[in-house]
Amino acid sequence: MFLDERTESRVGGDNVVHKAEDVVNTMLARGFTLGKDVVVKAKAFDDKLDFTSTVGAKVVSIDKKIGMSEKFTMGTSVVNRKVKEMDQKFQVSDKTKSVLSAAEQTVGSARLAIMKNWYIFTSTSWVTSVFSKVAKATTNIDTVTKEKMSSEEQQKGSGSPRGNSYTHIR
Numbered sequence: 201m202f203l204d205e206r207t208e209s210r211v212g213g214d215n216v217v218h219k220a221e222d223v224v225n226t227m228l229a230r231g232f233t234l235g236k237d238v239v240v241k242a243k244a245f246d247d248k249l250d251f252t253s254t255v256g257a258k259v260v261s262i263d264k265k266i267g268m269s270e271k272f273t274m275g276t277s278v279v280n281r282k283v284k285e286m287d288q289k290f291q292v293s294d295k296t297k298s299v300l301s302a303a304e305q306t307v308g309s310a311r312l313a314i315m316k317n318w319y320i321f322t323s324t325s326w327v328t329s330v331f332s333k334v335a336k337a338t339t340n341i342d343t344v345t346k347e348k349m350s351s352e353e354q355q356k357g358s359g360s361p362r363g364n365s366y367t368h369i370r
Contacts, residue, residue: 246252263269287293314320 314324
């Protein structure tokens with residue numbers, strides 16, 4: 201059986217639903233997978249007992265009796281109101297906006313200072329130019345190498361046993 205002492209003590213008594221849940225949870229935790237047929241059988245069993253709809257109706261009935269949904273909604277609105285009050289009291293939103301604005305201005309000022317500095321601007325332009333030339337040269341080398349390999353294959357013909365001939369590049 202998949203139940204251990206912790207599960208049995210937690211289940212307490214003969215509650216079949218809790219035992220079934222614990223067995224399935226333990227199986228899944230140990231790496232078992234449930235096949236489609238198991239899920240279909242469980243759904244058929246649920247349909248036979250009408251367990252899901254019965255539980256759903258009970259939840260709605262209990263909710264209407266104690267008004268849990270309304271209490272939850274009121275609690276949420278109270279929390280939202282308190283958050284707004286704290287924000288207005290400590291001006292968190294305004295301070296955050298001003299910090300972000302200051303950071304944007306600092307970055308903009310730094311960018312302008314870099315662009316105005318002739319040495320940095322020239323160095324940046326030079327590095328960009330070098331990267332551009334290296335990328336272009338790499339593309340050219342790739343094209344030339346492919347052309348060489350293609351022309352050598354055509355010159356040798358298809359005499360290679362595997363149909364491919366490779367050229368060693370030095």
